[in-house]
Amino acid sequence: MEVLFRQLVFGLLLLLPASQRSTAVAVPSPQCQTQCGGVEIPFPFGIGANCSLAGFSVSCLVRDGVSKPFLGGGKFELLNISLIHGTLRKTNNISTYCYNTSSRSMDTRPWWFSARNSPFRFSDIHNKFTVVGCNTLAYISDDTGTGYQSGCVSTCRNLSDLAAGSCSGMGCCQTAIPRGMDFYNVSFNSGFDTSRISSFGPCGYAVLMEAETFSFSPSYINQFNSTNNGRTPVIMDWAIRENSMSCEVARLNKTGTYACLSRNSECMDSTNGPGYRCNCSNGYQGNPYLFDGCQDYNECKDRSSCPSGSTCHNTIGGYRCSCRAGRKFSQQNKTCDPDTGLIIGVTVGFLALVIFSFLGYFIIQRRKLNKIKQEHFRQHGGVLLFERIRSENGLAFKVFTEAELIQATNNYDKTRIIGRGGHGTVYKGILKNNTPIAIKRCALIDERQKKEFGQEMLILSQINHKNIVKLVGCCLEVEVPMLVYEFIPNGTLYELIHGRNRALQVSFSSLLRIAHEAAEGLSFLHSYASPPILHGDVKTANILLDDNYMAKVSDFGASILAPSDNEQYVTVVQGTCGYLDPEYMQTCKLTDKSDVYSFGVILLEVLTGQVPLKLNGPEEQRSLTSNFLTAMKENKLDAVLARHIKGQESTELVTGLAALAKQCLDMCGNNRPSMKEIANELGRLLKLSLHPWAQLDAETEIESLLGGPSTSSIEIEVTTTSPYPSQDGENLPMNPMSSYYGR
Template identity: 60%
Template sequence: MNSGVYFCSQKVFMEVVLRLGFCVLVLVAARCAPATTALPSSECQSQCGDVQISYPFGIGPNCSLAAEFDVTCEQDQDGITRPSIGGRELLNISLTDSTIRMLNNITYYCYNETWHMNSSEAVTQNSNGTQLTTVETYNISIGNSPFRLSVARNNFTVIGCNTLGLFGSSSEPDIESGCFSSCGQNLSVQTDGSCSGIGCCQTAIPKGVDLDALFLGILGNISQTPKRSGLQCSYAMLMEAEAFSFSPTYINTTRFVDMDAGRAPAVLDWYIRNQTCEVAKRNLTGAYACHSSNSVCVDSTSSIGTPVYVCNCSEGYGGNPYLPDGCTVTISSVFIELTALVLLHVDVDECIQRQPCPSDGVCHNTNGGYRCSCGAGRKYSPTDNACIANIQLIIGVTVGFFLLMILCFGWYMIVQKRKQNKAKQEYFHQYGGMILLETMKSEKGLSFTVFSEAELRDATNNYDKSRIIGKGGHGTVYKGVVKGSMPVAIKRCTLIDERQKKEFGQEMLILSQVNHKNIVKLVGCCLEVEVPMLVYEFVPNGTMYQLIHGRDRSFTVSFSTLLRIAHEAAEGLNFLHSFASPPILHGDVKTANILLDENYMAKVSDFGASILAPSDTEQFVTMVQGTVGYLDPEYMQTSQLTEKSDVYSFGVILLEVLTGEVPLKLYGPEAKRSLTSNFLSAMKANNLGAVVASHIKEQESTELIGGIAELAKNCLDMCGSNRPSMKEIADELSRLRKLTLHPWVQLNMEEKEAQRLLCAQANTSFETETSTIIEYPAPERANQSMIPSSSYYAR
């Protein structure tokens, strides 16, 4: 080897030695430095029991970033040291994903065959024994705290028979959710740990809500709830999803609540509050929390929408980003750099020594040699030792690329189109579309229309958000225009009973033939989508619920008008029960499903989600669904939907007309939460005046008020066979309406009332359905639909 090569090799060798030495020093420092640097003060306690307390959390004065990160470390009665925050035991602190695990209390009550209660909190029972409730308050994830329940890692879980669990927020009383758990006869076979609504139900936690209150209870009369031998327990808790596995023994023993002293683990997200990274870095008071020079600040958004941030160590570093020098280089990154250096310098670099490539080329050193390359569109010629143009390559690559892109795009569009057409055909057959078309051909003169998905997409301007007129747990309703100028309401459903799929189209055809002035007309459907869409006539003036409980209280609707609307709704339901062939059971009668047309005449809606009554004597058994506050207790216990279930719900509507109150309040005095219970108690005590609206008592006769109250009481009879039919109800309402005024005076007053409502319409905005999470004037809320093992929705 010549002197030049020797000198170059010496230089390379020295560079390798120096860089290897530096890497060894870094490696030693990384091994000596702990994964998490000690707290700022050596006097601060870094561990409590088995839990590592990492900054920004701390034990004692001046050991945490802020007071909300203070950790209490105390011994329990057994002499075991346990950390806690806000009175809740702390299980773990994670700096990597900014979470903590804590133990939250379980809300529960237990009773034996004589209904003796044993519960986590004070338990009360309504005077008529229809509902048991208990409330547990959580004070960690509320207010201006940096902690929020993790939406991704927690669930709301309810265990028990005929058990309703709700959770909500005292700071946002207009919002709550929950689920309903029921028990079948074969509960013991549920042994795989799943929680599917039989003995146990779960629902996700909504984002952006401070959840700090639980509501647990038995719906219906507990004396009529099927008793099981031995102890019966019900539980409700917000807990970590991965930590729960259901067992039927939880219901007839206290095993679940005994496992950890009545507590369950929950995961909370934490963050540095009220600033973005950019603002915090400019803060002259030193409030920026990412103190390590090898850390990065990550902007985020809290669950209530305020700007927050967290700190992470830079790539290749690990440790605590909230401490100075808290992020240290990881051992793996040192070895990667060390290996790269060794491989890079084991060979003499010919490119530096001889510069063998042309001036406009690039020399690449290889192990034992070198390689020359040229820029884009050029190639290296070893013969001439020069870079020359590679025209053929440029043309070939360009043309080939564009042809390939065109072919791929065309093939993709063809495949997608075929998939869409095949899916549409499968959905159409699945929902009985062919049978429906054959029936329509054989029966001439039908006004029912089977729309294509493209027609309804065009009618709603591709389902534009501005066309939404209602939104609920069962679907979204759009206003559209079909056949050129006909306004319609198009409902995109979100679910359908699997048992009704084959007969869906045929049932829609039967429902479309229902023709009554007090029933919303079903004009068509679309079967080419995963969940069918229904097309109704458009009814413009909102709902009876909005007329009674609407926020615009600038005028009071007269009692005679509400009585007329109730009478018209009763006529519509009577038609469904008595004159439709086959009879139709509505299944969700409520004021929100009574629409008002341009003349404020009542039209019963949403019967497209109803069921056709069976022709034989066997009762129709279905999954319990409906709206809390309107549900027939007999239906809830037996799962048998009958026409008397609609009668019970209509009785609740009469109470709304008579009292002006919503059917169910989740806050306020216990005795007044349920409108039905409050009314029946007043009737039993011969104190009807305590619940009747004041303006009705002042303006209407005692005979009229008493007649409506007696009719409502008969509708709410716990035994369905004792309730009147809808025909009897309609006849009685017709008789009671005649008590208000003489016929000619009554007609004149009703015309004036309709005119007054039409004038007020300009200042009132109505929707055909309530929203998924309904907000009412605090603290009253109602009209929440439920399906077992799912969240609560408006229909």
């Protein structure tokens, strides 16, 4: 079709008068050759008469048996032509400056090139004047054109100094040229020759060439001129330069020589010299110098035209993208964005229905939740508790709401957990007044415990003793009540003797002081609380240490009111292996003497530094209690004492504490002393340990203890039947919830 159209236009031009035909833009004949040697020759270039614009004629010649296109009557081989960029690549001769060993002089073969009165200019963007050699200074000049003159020197001492790809003066140098050059001449400086460096290459080379395709090689010092038969590519910018017209002038030219013939073309002023060139408009491709040479381009062939998930539709001179239902194409972002108008219209009604339904459901559920909370509050004795709190103005006890505890624990965040066991989890909480608290979130309890919970909380809240962890309050509006205690930061006596805090190297007198304080707390529970409270799980892991390392007996969950009548028997034996009273295990009857037995085990830990139960090793050595009683019976107490006690503490003190422990561990509960008697005896022994001759050392130890690193939280590991390790008893984990739970 294009060939027929060309024939028609060419025929019409032939019918024009000769005076008009000479001023009109030439249109190539359909018979014009458009290719030579595999190189496309697009109009305004052409091969033969009436096949090109003035100055764009190309010769197709046979060289070395191969057809090749040439410019300038066969001087320069044409490598390719770009209509879009207005450039062409052709070969350019390399100028040489060589030492002749016969004449012992320098032979010069300079080259010059002139493109004056032609459409071509040397590209200042793509070309550089390049000099190769070890002692070469070459000049480039455009004397009568731009007046440009410059030079470039290339030297080298050793060939080993030359680096491939580097053209910075060592063996190779380059310099840029200005725009507008249509002529250049090459000359060499005779003061630089290769006669003195015959060990290097005999020649120096200089050429204006395409810089992007050139990569220096050290081998070029000897054979640069042999590259492509002494020629290198050079880039020329071309344009329609007739009468140096710009686009604006060319459009208004009445002689009809405007070269952008295609209807869908655009004119652009040349950026290198006078004149203009043509390009197809956006959305079109082809040859803008031909009638209807710019045809619509199908952009949908390019994957990048439309985003993934959309459909591309080609249009004349452009394209459009469509998206699936519910989305629309964003021209700005080139993406398929949600169709907000459609979505809003469809969903507003639905959302309104959902919102009203949700509000109704929320109101109903809120009422149900409040009703459930009120029922839980009533079941847990909250009414009774409030009545007693109102009647006893001095009772410092608070009933927390569930929302307050959620806020204090950051919604029970895992990082707030300071203890976990089979009966619940303990969290560290921070109240609004920045007071730290410990919150025990219990597991399920039975119905009998629910009925007595309010009464028990009231009794526990009235306990105010310096050696007992204080119950601050509780939360009753949940299914299982939550207890709130004061926060004790410095770990447990267990950790001080066996665990992570034993690095403090606490003195025997300090341990004795802590044991005495713990005994005072238990004595208060047994003798002064009304009704008396039995701890039920006395052990070193349940003796906490505050900021000053004062003992605080924790009774969280294991403590019960002293049983009476039919309730004195416990259905399931509770406690920790190694501390359990043998009499309690046989009778299931929990008494205050059960706590005394467990406290006797604590005294053994202070004396021996060993854990109560070792699961590995010889069977006769697993129980600390059995080992101790055997040693006492055989009068071998020294065999079980800790190393820091042997020979360093008074015999009277150690013997007295061992005798007290033996009384506590009596198999018959009636033969054991009371906690009050134990506290009194420990007080006497403590005074003995602080006798003036040892008091200074003891005070030093206490200061060291108080000044040691404190623990901000308590890490608790979950254990099963026994809290002790399977090896040698070192670095033993705490019993589950040992710091704030008990068991």
